[in-house]
Amino acid sequence: MKNIILLIILFSIKGYSQNIDKLRIDSLITAIEVNNQDIGSISIFKNNKEVYSRTFGEINIKALQKTPDLKYHIGSVSKMISATLIFKLVDEKEISLNDTLFSFFPDIPNSKKITIKNLLEHTSGLQNFVIKENNSQWLTEKATQKEIIEEITKQGVAFQPGKKVFYSNSAYYLLTKIVESKYNSSYSTILEEKIIKPLKLKNFASFHHHNYNNIAPSYRYENGWKKVKDFYFENVIGVGDIASTMYDTNVFISQLFAGKIISTISLEKMVPADESFFGRGLIDLSFGGNILFGHYGDTYGSHSIVLFDIKNKTAISLVVNGERLSKDDFVYYLLNILYKNKRKQSERQIDGMHAELYTGTYSSVELPFKLKLSYGDQFLKAEVIGDSSFTLDKIGENKFEYFPAGIIMEFNPSEKKMLMIQRGQKYQFTRDR
Numbered sequence: 001m002k003n004i005i006l007l008i009i010l011f012s013i014k015g016y017s018q019n020i021d022k023l024r025i026d027s028l029i030t031a032i033e034v035n036n037q038d039i040g041s042i043s044i045f046k047n048n049k050e051v052y053s054r055t056f057g058e059i060n061i062k063a064l065q066k067t068p069d070l071k072y073h074i075g076s077v078s079k080m081i082s083a084t085l086i087f088k089l090v091d092e093k094e095i096s097l098n099d100t101l102f103s104f105f106p107d108i109p110n111s112k113k114i115t116i117k118n119l120l121e122h123t124s125g126l127q128n129f130v131i132k133e134n135n136s137q138w139l140t141e142k143a144t145q146k147e148i149i150e151e152i153t154k155q156g157v158a159f160q161p162g163k164k165v166f167y168s169n170s171a172y173y174l175l176t177k178i179v180e181s182k183y184n185s186s187y188s189t190i191l192e193e194k195i196i197k198p199l200k201l202k203n204f205a206s207f208h209h210h211n212y213n214n215i216a217p218s219y220r221y222e223n224g225w226k227k228v229k230d231f232y233f234e235n236v237i238g239v240g241d242i243a244s245t246m247y248d249t250n251v252f253i254s255q256l257f258a259g260k261i262i263s264t265i266s267l268e269k270m271v272p273a274d275e276s277f278f279g280r281g282l283i284d285l286s287f288g289g290n291i292l293f294g295h296y297g298d299t300y301g302s303h304s305i306v307l308f309d310i311k312n313k314t315a316i317s318l319v320v321n322g323e324r325l326s327k328d329d330f331v332y333y334l335l336n337i338l339y340k341n342k343r344k345q346s347e348r349q350i351d352g353m354h355a356e357l358y359t360g361t362y363s364s365v366e367l368p369f370k371l372k373l374s375y376g377d378q379f380l381k382a383e384v385i386g387d388s389s390f391t392l393d394k395i396g397e398n399k400f401e402y403f404p405a406g407i408i409m410e411f412n413p414s415e416k417k418m419l420m421i422q423r424g425q426k427y428q429f430t431r432d433r
Helices: 002-012 022-034 077-091 116-120 145-155 169-183 187-199 246-257 264-270 327-342
Strands: 038-046 049-056 219-221 225-227 293-298 303-309 314-323 360-363 370-376 379-384 389-396 399-402 407-412 417-422 425-431
Touching: 022 038, 022 049, 022 327, 038 246, 049 246, 077 116, 077 169, 077 187, 077 246, 077 264, 077 293, 077 303, 116 169, 145 169, 169 187, 187 246, 219 314, 246 303, 246 314, 303 327, 314 327
Parallel strands: none
Antiparallel strands: 038 049, 038 314, 219 225, 293 303, 303 314, 360 370, 360 425, 370 379, 379 389, 389 399, 399 407, 407 417, 417 425
């Protein structure tokens, strides 16, 4: 593992150009492949055209044959598509974001208060039907819609609508059923009519679609790659079932931001507002001051991320269906290649005098550990005490980032406070006196 990280660092320290540096990306992926770290596929678009693509790791699995139409499960990236279908209904004036769940599922707790907007932005208070009584594997076997709705109802709500943010698979399951109800059709048929045909997607499908085949299995490394038993994907239609090539996911997100699927007004509502992590179907996945929107997805064995850079009209789709190096780390190294020269190393560093404003030990009443901030090699570094440290990039005044874990730290030195934001969750820390 140390060897691959060293190789990646070497490949990432050179400058960025406006063109995609295919050789350096190839070098990164070759290092991952040769060291048997990941299996998967990647596609990069620039100005709506594919400028880079590669499948990797299949050389380490004799039974896995790469073909141009080999699809991958994209997990919760499916939620981005389901949210788009909701906004198509909004554009068609069939629903309003302020409509309540009561019109569709009156027996769901708080249904008179929970709006479609709440469902989209994870503020409904509904929980996670994927885990049933501490059993996170129950959806690997077929379940009925009745069983799933009963589980959502039984779990109830964790908070009142709009009071907190909690990532909710249950909310998106209900959104999918609302889409089916309003169009009076199955999700796969709606997807075909509203997304697949208009965008001319050849390898993009939901569970019951005729093209839901030739899908790469998922693997786990246990002294060699072994197949993972994944979801029975009918259980998570519209929540995590869609299978696609990375080319087609890039077509989708490129056309979404080009205004070819929903109205500009609706797209603006999908995008996270201000510094929010979750929007209404899109997530803020910005990196080093570069604004990126998209979504990530995880099944039991497949891990994906789709990103779009509006300013540079760049789309990136990555799926890892055999993971030893995490997709987050993979994307971090990739984005370093693409963006490093846009933010010089000196812009990400701080000097020792400024570092004194932040260094010290921090604690939070919300979390059971202390966080130590130190200074070295002209970078601010953080560690959970007793664990390994990680390097923070400066991205603004009193603001630092660790992209692989989705962490942003905002400091208020005069009050000895630090706000840590991770995947939309916020935790207040105080520097020990």
